[in-house]
Amino acid sequence: MQETIPKQNVVLKVQNLKKQYETLTAVNNISFDIIKNEIFGLLGPNGAGKTTTINMICGLLPPTNGSVKFIGFPDQDPKSLIGYCPQENIFYPKLTCLEQLLFIGQMYGKPLQLLKERSVELLELLGLKDKMNTWASKLSGGMKRRLNICLALVHDPEILILDEPEAGLDPQSRILVRDFIKTISKRKTIILTTHNMDEADRLADRVAIIDHGKLLLLETPQNLKKTVGEGDILEIYFEAHNETAINQFIHKVTLLSMNVKKNINSVSIKHQNIIDHLSSIKNMAESGGLTISEIKLRENTLEDVFIHLTGRSLRQ
């Protein structure tokens, strides 16, 4: 399932991690290695076990079984190695952005002058420099999220863990946070959780797909998309639902060795160079009595990978 990684590059080893809540297995025997300076995405739908996995890595939740080992930091307290930005924003409402960065940094025993420089740099990178002296409670939702990311980094950890970093962000803040994550990944190792495949696809060097607590696949986004076959996807929507005609159409398309999926009132066809087959596919549908209302052509996405693996969408 996982490619061989040179030992010296592994910074974190997760082995047979399990969390049992009475009859529910929230995390079921998950193992993976995290490589220095990679952006590692944990992708899965609501309730898949992402936060539970992260909480066990951070030491906030004891595992029922298995282990989390940091490699190459023999003298460091694991707590100082990790910067954690949880799903819910946590801050002191009546401290300014700068004050709370300094406060948290000092709790890690870092010198004040260094903390001041780092805090200003972080606030600037996350577009909050002009809010440096504003109370956290007076920030917008997106700004609070960005402040929380600064707070996770103020003690200069080796590994930054972000639980749903883009949740609740407007498109502008999302771009800012994505750029920030890319920039900071040159210096840090990053683990992020998401149920947004676009976020995982654009950001992560490797993606672990988890569902019902199990690790289904771990690969680069490019290779994940290859696992369900390269090529584009043609979505054909019909004006009226004619079950018999749609089934006959699907049968004919399948005979051309194309991968066809039936949706409620449309079909998705995946194939290499699908565009070359567009007119013959259209003829097949129309000669079979179907009226096409819309045709869409799109690239294979991680959502398609997830549907292929689990038979359902990430949003279901």
Ligand code: ATP
């Ligand atoms: P989301 O994307 O919604 O945040 P997730 O992938 O992070 O989901 P988890 O929060 O890890 O999912 O939850 C995994 C499962 O464990 C869910 O079914 C959840 O209800 C359950 N769970 C989480 N915490 C507890 C708890 N303290 N007691 C019992 N069950 C729990």
